[in-house]
Amino acid sequence: MQPTPAVPHGKRPTLADVAARAGVSTALASIVMRDAKGAGAATRERVLQAAREIGYRPDARARLLRSHRSHLLGVRFGLQHPFHSDLLEGIYAVAEPAGYQIALSAVAAGRGEQRATDTLLADRCEALILLGPQAPAARLAELAAQLPVVSVARRLRGAAPGVEVVRTADDEGARQAVDHLVALGHRDIAHIDGGRAPGAADRRRGYRTAMSRHGLADRVRVLPGGLTEEDGAAGARALLDAAPRPTAVLAFNDRSATGVLDTLLRARVPVPDGISVVGFDDSHLARLAHIDLTTVGQDIPRLAELAVGRAIARLEGERIPDGEAVVAPRLVVRGTTAGPV
Amino acid sequence: MQPTPAVPHGKRPTLADVAARAGVSTALASIVMRDAKGAGAATRERVLQAAREIGYRPDARARLLRSHRSHLLGVRFGLQHPFHSDLLEGIYAVAEPAGYQIALSAVAAGRGEQRATDTLLADRCEALILLGPQAPAARLAELAAQLPVVSVARRLRGAAPGVEVVRTADDEGARQAVDHLVALGHRDIAHIDGGRAPGAADRRRGYRTAMSRHGLADRVRVLPGGLTEEDGAAGARALLDAAPRPTAVLAFNDRSATGVLDTLLRARVPVPDGISVVGFDDSHLARLAHIDLTTVGQDIPRLAELAVGRAIARLEGERIPDGEAVVAPRLVVRGTTAGPV
DNA sequence: GTCATTCACTAGAACGTTCTAGGGGACGAG
DNA sequence: CTCGTCCCCTAGAACGTTCTAGTGAATGAC
Numbered sequence: 083m084q085p086t087p088a089v090p091h092g093k094r095p096t097l098a099d100v101a102a103r104a105g106v107s108t109a110l111a112s113i114v115m116r117d118a119k120g121a122g123a124a125t126r127e128r129v130l131q132a133a134r135e136i137g138y139r140p141d142a143r144a145r146l147l148r149s150h151r152s153h154l155l156g157v158r159f160g161l162q163h164p165f166h167s168d169l170l171e172g173i174y175a176v177a178e179p180a181g182y183q184i185a186l187s188a189v190a191a192g193r194g195e196q197r198a199t200d201t202l203l204a205d206r207c208e209a210l211i212l213l214g215p216q217a218p219a220a221r222l223a224e225l226a227a228q229l230p231v232v233s234v235a236r237r238l239r240g241a242a243p244g245v246e247v248v249r250t251a252d253d254e255g256a257r258q259a260v261d262h263l264v265a266l267g268h269r270d271i272a273h274i275d276g277g278r279a280p281g282a283a284d285r286r287r288g289y290r291t292a293m294s295r296h297g298l299a300d301r302v303r304v305l306p307g308g309l310t311e312e313d314g315a316a317g318a319r320a321l322l323d324a325a326p327r328p329t330a331v332l333a334f335n336d337r338s339a340t341g342v343l344d345t346l347l348r349a350r351v352p353v354p355d356g357i358s359v360v361g362f363d364d365s366h367l368a369r370l371a372h373i374d375l376t377t378v379g380q381d382i383p384r385l386a387e388l389a390v391g392r393a394i395a396r397l398e399g400e401r402i403p404d405g406e407a408v409v410a411p412r413l414v415v416r417g418t419t420a421g422p423v
Numbered sequence: 424m425q426p427t428p429a430v431p432h433g434k435r436p437t438l439a440d441v442a443a444r445a446g447v448s449t450a451l452a453s454i455v456m457r458d459a460k461g462a463g464a465a466t467r468e469r470v471l472q473a474a475r476e477i478g479y480r481p482d483a484r485a486r487l488l489r490s491h492r493s494h495l496l497g498v499r500f501g502l503q504h505p506f507h508s509d510l511l512e513g514i515y516a517v518a519e520p521a522g523y524q525i526a527l528s529a530v531a532a533g534r535g536e537q538r539a540t541d542t543l544l545a546d547r548c549e550a551l552i553l554l555g556p557q558a559p560a561a562r563l564a565e566l567a568a569q570l571p572v573v574s575v576a577r578r579l580r581g582a583a584p585g586v587e588v589v590r591t592a593d594d595e596g597a598r599q600a601v602d603h604l605v606a607l608g609h610r611d612i613a614h615i616d617g618g619r620a621p622g623a624a625d626r627r628r629g630y631r632t633a634m635s636r637h638g639l640a641d642r643v644r645v646l647p648g649g650l651t652e653e654d655g656a657a658g659a660r661a662l663l664d665a666a667p668r669p670t671a672v673l674a675f676n677d678r679s680a681t682g683v684l685d686t687l688l689r690a691r692v693p694v695p696d697g698i699s700v701v702g703f704d705d706s707h708l709a710r711l712a713h714i715d716l717t718t719v720g721q722d723i724p725r726l727a728e729l730a731v732g733r734a735i736a737r738l739e740g741e742r743i744p745d746g747e748a749v750v751a752p753r754l755v756v757r758g759t760t761a762g763p764v
Numbered sequence: 765g766t767c768a769t770t771c772a773c774t775a776g777a778a779c780g781t782t783c784t785a786g787g788g789g790a791c792g793a794g
Numbered sequence: 795c796t797c798g799t800c801c802c803c804t805a806g807a808a809c810g811t812t813c814t815a816g817t818g819a820a821t822g823a824c
Contacts, residue, residue, distance in 0.1 A: 096809090096811085097810065097811065098810080098811095106774090107775075108774095108810090108811080108812095109773080109774060109775080109813085110773060110774075112810095112811065112812060112813090113773090113812095116812085121772070121773080122771085122773085125772075125773085137569075139545060140545060140810090140811080141488075141545070141547060141810055141811070142545035142546050142547070143485075143487050143488050143546065143547055143810080143811090144484075144488050144779090144810035144811040144812090145810080145811055145812075146811090147482075147485050147488055147778095147779050147780065147809090147810080147811070147812090148778070148779050148810080148811045148812040148813075149779085149811085149812060149813085150779090150812095161509075161512055162508065164505065167502040167508075168502075170502055171502055171531045171532055174531045174533070174534050175532070175533055183542065186527040186528070186529065187527070188511060188515065190511065190512045190516070192515070192516055200480075201483075203480055204483035205483050205484065206483070206484055228435075228478075310711070311711050312711055315713045341711075341713060344714075347688050347689070348688070370653055370682075371653060371656070372652065372653070372656045372685050372689075373652075373685075437779090437780055437781085438780065438781065438782095439780080439781095447803075447804085448803070448804045448805075449781080450782080450805080451802080451803060453780095453782060453783090454803090456781095457782085461801080461802070461803080462802070462803080463801085463802060463803085466802080466803085481780090482779090482780055482781070484781090485779070485780035485781040485782090485809090486780080486781055486782075487781090488779090488780080488781070488782090488808095488810065488811085489780080489782040489783075489808070489809050490781080490782060490783085490809085491783090765824100766823100766824090767822105767823085768821105768822090768824105769820105769821080769822080769823095770819105770820085770821075771818105771819085771820080771821095772819090772820100773816105773817085773818090773819105774815100774816085774817075774818105775815090775817095776813100776815095776816105777813085777814080777815100778811100778812085778813075779812085779813100780809105781808100782807105783806100783807085783808075783809100784805105784807080784808095785806095785807100786803105786804085786805090787802105787803085787804080787805100788802095788803085788804100789800105789801090789802090789803105790799100790800090790801085791798105791799085792797105792799085792800105793796100793797085793798085793799100794796085794797085794798105
């Protein structure tokens with residue numbers, strides 16, 4: 083027999099039940115459950131015992147209702163973004179040890195950002211962490227007037243006062259990729275971009291300036307792309323027809339790079355000996371042995387730490403260094419890059 | 424100027440504020456906010472106007488604290504499973520129109536199933552929907568003694584009384600794949616399995632019985648695999664060395680199948696003309712034009728609908744048909760299967 | 765012996781809602 | 795005119811917890 087819950091269904095045990103069973107006041111029971119000081123050792127044990135026996139669980143709602151602080155961080159994320167899942171891992175890892183709970187709200191088909199935000203606000207979150215928000219800056223500013231808001235992985239140049247921004251230095255990442263390729267001896271380096279995706283403009287710019295800095299401004303070739311394998315594949319097909327054919331490609335992200343690799347493979351162009359390929363994100367995909375993609379990694383744990391840190395800092399009234407928190411990316415060299423033949 | 428929230432920070436407006444501004448009792452304001460009957464049209468408008476002006480938002484916690492029902496379904500999911508994300512899409516789509524809110528809790532590194540469950544219980548969820556739970560059946564049964572529990576995509580043969588089970592007929596899916604390949608003329612059909620992954624045993628069994636039913640028991644070949652691209656790639660390498668080389672492969676899932684495709688491509692074995700490949704899941708991956716994988720699709724919307732439906736049925740006291748809810752999969756024929764040469 | 769201090773504990777209010785019970789007024793039926 | 799109904803509305807309790815303000819006893823300082 084497992085320890086009988088003693089309360090079959092319907093009404094769950096309350097603090098008053100615990101107190102009654104232990105023969106103390108609810109206030110004291112509360113003290114014990116919160117592990118606050120003000121209770122004797124013997125009584126403490128007696129209360130805990132009583133709680134265990136009747137299977138008591140504190141009611142988070144009542145608890146938050148009464149306490150002034152809720153210690154609850156609302157995180158809004160997109161269900162279809164593996165990158166967001168990775169960030170969430172990091173956010174949990176930082177927030178819970180810091181004494182903050184996480185309330186999740188997903189953006190899904192038929193459940194827009196606004197809707198997802200509303201439930202977080204209704205849940206009395208103290209601050210909002212928005213992963214890759216798409217809403218107009220004005221809307222974010224409006225939110226920020228009500229509570230601390232952190233935008234992760236979306237650039238907002240001054241357009242949304244009060245919103246904390248945490249992001250990767252996308253331009254710097256593109257620069258690192260170009261530098262790496264140039265160091266290997268490449269000169270004809272193309273970029274299949276991410277269109278209007280967040281970060282795409284910065285990566286495009288980083289690619290352009292890096293090329294110029296190497297005196298390769300005339301070799302700049304940007305192909306319109308997007309964030310899926312499909313976009314990468316289409317870009318690669320366009321590249322194969324081009325003359326002169328570039329010897330290296332920087333894709334917008336790993337998914338796109340996978341599409342590039344696939345197209346090259348089908349066209350019997352060896353990688354990296356025929357064409358070098360660089361991705362962006364260092365996703366699980368890139369690490370797979372049979373893909374083994376050279377890519378620009380985002381420092382996800384650091385992004386998560388900064389996001390949570392800024393939110394908490396704002397809540398606890400600390401002054402925060404002005405401006406965005408920009409995290410440096412790091413090139414991960416694997417098997418898809420080599421010198422040109 | 425945007426509509427000034429009138430409450431800068433700290434204290435958010437309460438129902439009493441709305442009532443005071445509209446010149447009515449809080450009870451009446453509550454009626455209006457809940458859209459319940461018992462308020463005149465003019466007053467209703469006046470209250471709504473007041474609420475709008477001061478930027479009032481109902482406090483979900485206080486609301487749930489008072490009402491006997493919370494109409495809150497707790498959903499536990501794994502951050503690293505795209506399949507769970509897809510299920511969540513479906514769950515939101517069904518639950519919200521039915522008048523139920525969703526509380527999410529993620530299983531992440533350093534945040535086990537137990538911990539994830541605890542927060543849901545503390546939030547006073549009325550029922551739990553667990554996606555791919557790994558906990559021992561006894562633990563699930565223990566939970567089920569406290570509140571309705573639905574396990575999605577994990578088989579529990581009678582070991583956890585009180586737990587509702589919703590899952591795909593994995594054996595049937597494997598059968599459909601084999602039937603399709605046999606109809607195309609294949610006889611040497613291999614299976615790269617999923618090891619200990621949920622569903623793997625059923626798919627293995629389905630493959631075996633289908634082969635037998637076609638009189639191909641002596642052609643059965645099961646290779647040890649897993650759920651990643653890597654596992655599929657390894658299995659494919661083993662197949663290429665085998666004699667006689669099979670003309671078709673059923674992979675455990677799409678990720679595995681992608682690994683198979685990659686290996687075949689590298690080995691210059693044309694697909695489908697050299698070897699046919701079938702996946703499982705019909706993930707986004709499979710649908711990509713340059714992969715175009717024939718695969719067994721799980722009916723995700725249906726799984727979600729059943730999961731939510733069972734949870735709600737249990738809550739509202741309806742009698743539920745005995746046994747598991749098993750959803751039929753459906754073969755999606757794309758470009759990676761054809762007759763043998 | 766008196767006073768302050770500390771400690772273990774308690775009564776009761778408070779958090780922001782919803783629910784129960786009921787109070788007036790208007791209206792129609794008899 | 796009286797009664798019953800219906801409609802709009804309100805007072806006050808309740809939900810399960812934490813917080814504030816204490817109470818009484820024991821301890822220690824002088």
